[in-house]
Amino acid sequence: MTMRARGRRSAVLAGGLGVALVLAGCGADEIDGGGGGGAEAAADSEIDCAPYEEFGDLEGETVTVYTSIVDPEDQPHIDSYVPFEECTGVDVQYEGSREFEAQLVVRTQSGNAPDIAFIPQPGLLANLVASGDVVPAPDQTEANVEEYWDESWKEYGTVDGEFYAAPLGANAKSFVWYSPAAFEEAGYEIPQTWDEMIALSEEIAATGAKPWCAGIGSGDATGWPATDWLEDVVLRQAGPEVYDQWVNHEIPFNDPRIVEALNTVGEILKNPDFVNGGLGDVQSVASTAFDDAALPILDGSCWMHRQASFYQANWPEGTEIGEDGDVFAFPLPPIGSEGTPPVLGGGEFTAAFNDDPATQAFQTYLSSPEWANIKAQVSGPGWVSANTGLDVDNLESPIDQLSAELFQDPEAVFRFDGSDLMPGEIGAGRLWTELTSWIANDKASEAVLTDVENAWPAS
Amino acid sequence: MTTTTPVMAPVPGEADTRGRVHSRAERAQKRLTSRTASVAAIVIAVLWTVPTFGLLLTSFRPELDIRRSGWWSMFTDPQFTVDNYNQVLYGGGTDFATLFVNSLVITLPSVVIPITLALLAAYAFAWIPFKGRSVLFVAVFALQIVPLQVTLIPLLSLYVDSGLAGSFWTVWLSHSMFALPLAIFLLHNFMREIPPSLVEAARMDGAGHVKIFFQVLLPLLTPAIAAFGVFQFLWVWNDLLVSLTFASSPDTVPLTVRLADMVGSRGSDWYLLAAGAFVAMVVPLIVFVALQRFFVRGLLAGSVKG
Structure with missing residues (x-):
C-alpha cells in the first residue's frame, strides 16, 4: 500500500476520534444539566411543617444522602422525602450503593462526605465518630428519639455519652418461618416456649421428616446466620445483662453460659434428626446459601426455619405471606419461661457529617413519627421502624406488622445484633469462620468459643 | 511527498x-x-x-x-x-439507556486521552535523543508497579480540593493516569521496531518531527494503537473499582456499578445477574470481535522481538 492511502486512512481515524471527543463532551453537559429529577410519586399525606420552620429559610438548599439501600427498596425512601421537600424547599439527593461501608470511609477520608449517611452498624458509627467526621445530632432530633424510641435504641446511636445518630429503619431477627397450611393440616400448634418447640421438633422427627432447615452460606460472609442463632439463644437463656456483657467483652467470650447457649443451638443445628429438611445432612447447613435455605418449606420437606423478617424478600415471587398464606413466621419462643420473647434485631442510624440547618432539619424529619408513617405508606413489604409513633396499620405485610408490634411492646426486651457491635475482626470475621467449622467440621463448642476469645483484639 | x-x-x-x-x-x-x-x-x-x-x-x-x-x-x-431481561432493562430505578450512555461517555475519552498522550511520549522516548532518556523511561514504566488501590483516597482528595468531584473528569483523568505507563511502554517498543532507516530517510527528505510522526510512523502504528485501544476499552468498560470511587454520583454512574447493585440490598435478586451480565457484555463483545485481528497482531508486534 502506498503512503498516501495510509495517510488518508489515518486522517479518517483522527477525524473519528475528534468526533468521539466532541460527542463525549456533549454527553457530559447533558447529563450534568439534567440531574435532580425523580421523586414524581408524591406521598399523598400532608405533614405539619412547623417543626422545620425553626431551622430558618432552607429554600434551595440541597441535602445528600448516602446509604446501603439500593434498588428496589430505594424508591420508597425517595418518595417519603417529598412532604419534607414541599415544606422546606430542600432538595434531597439520594444515593445508594452495596459498597456503602467501604466507600463511605473512602469518601469521608478524602473530604467528600455526604451530608447524611444511613449506617447499619453501630460499630462503624463509632469508628466514624472517632475519626472526627460525624457531628452530634441536633436537640430536636434527640427529643424525638427520646419520645418515640425504646431507650436501648438511643443507646446504640450514642458514642461516649454523646448522642450522634437517630435510629431509622429496623428489622427483627428472632423469627421462625413456617407454613401455616402445613401446620394446620398436621394439627401442630405454634410453640409458645422453647421446650414446646423442641417437643414439636421431636414429634415431627418421629414421623420421619426433618423439622428444621437451615443454611449459613453467604459468600465471603458465610457463617453470619449462625451468629444470629447464638445471639438469640444467649439473649433467651442467659438474659440481656449477660448478653450485653458478652457483646462488650466484659465477660470472656467462652464464658460457661455462652458455651451452654451454643450447645443449645447445637441441639437443633447439629442434630441429625432435626436438620436439614429437604437439603441434606448436618454438613449441608454450612454449604447451603442462606437465601435458599427456607425454600424446602414450600414443598413440605421442611417445617421450620429461623431467619429475620427481611427474609420475606427471598421467597419466590407469588408466595403469599400471612397467617393464612403459604408462609408466615412466629417469634422464636423464650427459654425457661412463658411471656414475651426478647427481640434481636438490626437497623440503620442517620449520621450527619455537617451541622448545616438543612441537614439538621432533615435529620429531625427522619426521626419523626410523621416520616415513619409516610414511609410505611409508600413502602412495600419489608420495611419496619422501631418508632413507637408508627401506626401498625400503615404497614402492608403481616410479618412487618408483627415485627412492629414486637418493637412497640414495652414488655419485649430489644437487643441489637451483637455481631454488628463486636469489633469487625470478630463480629464480621472470626466468629463467622469458627461457627462455620463448628458445623462443617463438627468442632466442639468450647473449642470454637475459646478460639474466638483468643482472637479478640487486645485494647 | x-x-x-x-x-x-x-x-x-x-x-x-x-x-x-x-x-x-x-x-x-x-x-x-x-x-x-x-x-x-x-x-x-x-x-x-x-x-x-x-x-x-x-x-x-x-x-x-x-x-x-x-x-x-x-x-x-x-x-x-425473558422476565429477567425485562427486569434488568426496565425494572430498575435508573434508566438503562442512561447507564449505557454514561459507560460510553466514560470509556471513549478514557481510551483516547491515554493513547494520544502515550503516542507523543513514546515518540519522544524512541526517536528524540535527550539527556536522561533511559532513566526517565524506566521511571515511567516503574509507575506500572504502583497498585491503583493505594492511589484512590489521595486522588479523590485532590479531585475534591480542585472541585472536580462528581464530574466525568475524575474518571477520565484517573483511567488515563492508570493506563499511561503501560501504553507508553507498549507503543515505545513498537516504535523502536520500525527500521531506523525509514525515519532517517524521511529526515533526509527534510521532514521534521511532526511530519515523521504523522506520515511515517502513525500509519505503521495503527495495529498497535488498535490493540492497546481494545485493551483499554475492555478494561475501562468492565471497571468497577475506579468508577465506584470516582464516578458514583447518580448522574455519572456507569453500567458496572448498577450491575453490582442489581442483586438488591440483601442479595435476594441474584438471579438477575446472568441476564445483567449478558446485557453488559454486548458492547465489549462487538468491540472485541470487530478489532480482534488488530489485537493479536498488535500485541505480538509490541512485545516480541525478532
Whole structure:
C-alpha cells in the first residue's frame, strides 16, 4: 500500500476520534444539566411543617444522602422525602450503593462526605465518630428519639455519652418461618416456649421428616446466620445483662453460659434428626446459601426455619405471606419461661457529617413519627421502624406488622445484633469462620468459643 | 511527498534465515492441522465456552428454577422466559439507556486521552535523543508497579480540593493516569521496531518531527494503537473499582456499578445477574470481535522481538 492511502486512512481515524471527543463532551453537559429529577410519586399525606420552620429559610438548599439501600427498596425512601421537600424547599439527593461501608470511609477520608449517611452498624458509627467526621445530632432530633424510641435504641446511636445518630429503619431477627397450611393440616400448634418447640421438633422427627432447615452460606460472609442463632439463644437463656456483657467483652467470650447457649443451638443445628429438611445432612447447613435455605418449606420437606423478617424478600415471587398464606413466621419462643420473647434485631442510624440547618432539619424529619408513617405508606413489604409513633396499620405485610408490634411492646426486651457491635475482626470475621467449622467440621463448642476469645483484639 | 516504501537491499544470509523460518512455519502448520491437534482445540474451546453457555441458559430461566437447580436441568425441563431481561432493562430505578450512555461517555475519552498522550511520549522516548532518556523511561514504566488501590483516597482528595468531584473528569483523568505507563511502554517498543532507516530517510527528505510522526510512523502504528485501544476499552468498560470511587454520583454512574447493585440490598435478586451480565457484555463483545485481528497482531508486534 502506498503512503498516501495510509495517510488518508489515518486522517479518517483522527477525524473519528475528534468526533468521539466532541460527542463525549456533549454527553457530559447533558447529563450534568439534567440531574435532580425523580421523586414524581408524591406521598399523598400532608405533614405539619412547623417543626422545620425553626431551622430558618432552607429554600434551595440541597441535602445528600448516602446509604446501603439500593434498588428496589430505594424508591420508597425517595418518595417519603417529598412532604419534607414541599415544606422546606430542600432538595434531597439520594444515593445508594452495596459498597456503602467501604466507600463511605473512602469518601469521608478524602473530604467528600455526604451530608447524611444511613449506617447499619453501630460499630462503624463509632469508628466514624472517632475519626472526627460525624457531628452530634441536633436537640430536636434527640427529643424525638427520646419520645418515640425504646431507650436501648438511643443507646446504640450514642458514642461516649454523646448522642450522634437517630435510629431509622429496623428489622427483627428472632423469627421462625413456617407454613401455616402445613401446620394446620398436621394439627401442630405454634410453640409458645422453647421446650414446646423442641417437643414439636421431636414429634415431627418421629414421623420421619426433618423439622428444621437451615443454611449459613453467604459468600465471603458465610457463617453470619449462625451468629444470629447464638445471639438469640444467649439473649433467651442467659438474659440481656449477660448478653450485653458478652457483646462488650466484659465477660470472656467462652464464658460457661455462652458455651451452654451454643450447645443449645447445637441441639437443633447439629442434630441429625432435626436438620436439614429437604437439603441434606448436618454438613449441608454450612454449604447451603442462606437465601435458599427456607425454600424446602414450600414443598413440605421442611417445617421450620429461623431467619429475620427481611427474609420475606427471598421467597419466590407469588408466595403469599400471612397467617393464612403459604408462609408466615412466629417469634422464636423464650427459654425457661412463658411471656414475651426478647427481640434481636438490626437497623440503620442517620449520621450527619455537617451541622448545616438543612441537614439538621432533615435529620429531625427522619426521626419523626410523621416520616415513619409516610414511609410505611409508600413502602412495600419489608420495611419496619422501631418508632413507637408508627401506626401498625400503615404497614402492608403481616410479618412487618408483627415485627412492629414486637418493637412497640414495652414488655419485649430489644437487643441489637451483637455481631454488628463486636469489633469487625470478630463480629464480621472470626466468629463467622469458627461457627462455620463448628458445623462443617463438627468442632466442639468450647473449642470454637475459646478460639474466638483468643482472637479478640487486645485494647 | 513522493516517497515510496524503500526497497531493502538483500542482506547476505537472509535468504537462509527466511528458508528456515519457512520450513519451521510449515512444520508448525502441519502439526497444528493434524487430527489430534484439532480435537484438542475443540475440547479446549468447548471447556472454555461451557460456563458462558450455562450463563446464557440461566439468563433465560424462571427465577424459581435458577434458585433451585443448575442450568443443565434446562435440557430435561425446558422453560424459557425473558422476565429477567425485562427486569434488568426496565425494572430498575435508573434508566438503562442512561447507564449505557454514561459507560460510553466514560470509556471513549478514557481510551483516547491515554493513547494520544502515550503516542507523543513514546515518540519522544524512541526517536528524540535527550539527556536522561533511559532513566526517565524506566521511571515511567516503574509507575506500572504502583497498585491503583493505594492511589484512590489521595486522588479523590485532590479531585475534591480542585472541585472536580462528581464530574466525568475524575474518571477520565484517573483511567488515563492508570493506563499511561503501560501504553507508553507498549507503543515505545513498537516504535523502536520500525527500521531506523525509514525515519532517517524521511529526515533526509527534510521532514521534521511532526511530519515523521504523522506520515511515517502513525500509519505503521495503527495495529498497535488498535490493540492497546481494545485493551483499554475492555478494561475501562468492565471497571468497577475506579468508577465506584470516582464516578458514583447518580448522574455519572456507569453500567458496572448498577450491575453490582442489581442483586438488591440483601442479595435476594441474584438471579438477575446472568441476564445483567449478558446485557453488559454486548458492547465489549462487538468491540472485541470487530478489532480482534488488530489485537493479536498488535500485541505480538509490541512485545516480541525478532
